Amino acid sequence: MKATIEDRIEKTIQEAIAERRLPPGTKLGEQALSDMFACNRANVRRALASLAAQNVVDLIPNRGAFVISPSPKEARDIFQARRAIERTVLRQACTNLKPEDLDDLNTILRDEDDARSDGDTPRALRLSSAFHLRIAEIADNAVLQRFLADLTMRSALIIGLYGANEGTNCDKGEHGRIVTALAARNEAQVLAEMDRHLSHLEADLRFDPAQDRPAALRDLLMRE
Numbered sequence: 001m002k003a004t005i006e007d008r009i010e011k012t013i014q015e016a017i018a019e020r021r022l023p024p025g026t027k028l029g030e031q032a033l034s035d036m037f038a039c040n041r042a043n044v045r046r047a048l049a050s051l052a053a054q055n056v057v058d059l060i061p062n063r064g065a066f067v068i069s070p071s072p073k074e075a076r077d078i079f080q081a082r083r084a085i086e087r088t089v090l091r092q093a094c095t096n097l098k099p100e101d102l103d104d105l106n107t108i109l110r111d112e113d114d115a116r117s118d119g120d121t122p123r124a125l126r127l128s129s130a131f132h133l134r135i136a137e138i139a140d141n142a143v144l145q146r147f148l149a150d151l152t153m154r155s156a157l158i159i160g161l162y163g164a165n166e167g168t169n170c171d172k173g174e175h176g177r178i179v180t181a182l183a184a185r186n187e188a189q190v191l192a193e194m195d196r197h198l199s200h201l202e203a204d205l206r207f208d209p210a211q212d213r214p215a216a217l218r219d220l221l222m223r224e
Contacts, residue, residue: 005039009047012037015066016221017056017153018129019122020160023220024069028057032217036128056153068157072207075158081152085144086132086194092139094187101138105179112175129156131175135182148152155201162205174200 016022031179033044033119051057058066070078091107093101102176108131115124129152174197 005043005109006047006050007038009033009039009044010039010050013047013067014153019125019155020156020163020176021068021122021220023029024067024157024158024161025104026217026220028065028067029217030064036218036221041050054126054153056157062184068154069161070158072162075162076202078151078154078158079198082148082155083195083198085151086198087191088167089139089144089148090138090182090190090194091187092141092144093135093182094140095187096140097182097185098138099180102179102183103133104134105131105182106156109175109179126158128175129168131151150214151219158205159201161171162207 013022013028028048030041030044030048033047035041047059048059052059052065056068059067060066108127112124112127112131115121115127132152133145133149136148140147149207174193178190178193178197181193
């Protein structure tokens with residue numbers, strides 16, 4: 001199916017958030033987006049309404065659309081919810097795992113390592129999200145997949161706002177240890193590895209006042 005202009009706008013904003021190029025609180029001006037995508041403002045409004053329904057954009061009357069800016073409590077709540085969803089997903093993935101699924105996960109791991117070695121942080125971030133979502137596909141529960149996709153996107157925003165550094169916030173071996181335990185269908189071990197991984201991500205958050213990172217919306221959205 002051919003992507004609509006609304007789909008393109010949504011995907012561009014989602015990718016910029018996932019790669020932490022688009023800081024929380026950034027205003028998504030209708031006219032700027034209309035000019036950027038050579039479309040009318042009605043297209044932009046529909047895309048922003050869809051993103052608002054996905055909890056990644058706030059639509060504020062008389063002010064416009066803004067990338068959500070979670071509070072410290074919301075950040076903790078999101079990680080708590082993500083931990084619960086990931087545990088349920090992993091239990092089912094242990095049951096459903098096929099050899100080709102393991103091949104896919106190992107390919108993501110190799111690509112993630114290559115991206116880190118090349119210093120390509122945006123690609124490493126995309127692959128980190130893809131890793132978690134691929135496990136959700138293995139679990140084969142469409143509802144859980146949607147929940148995890150939402151929580152993964154919101155986690156990226158939180159790390160962008162409160163992360164202690166500009167890296168991926170993922171220890172190089174954490175995903176690998178999850179795959180090893182999953183391949184062994186060792187449910188207790190894979191749950192422990194995922195809990196350790198998510199706890200590491202959460203522990204790296206620093207709830208200090210956010211630093212302003214002013215830039216033109218086009219520069220934030222479009223990759224170099």
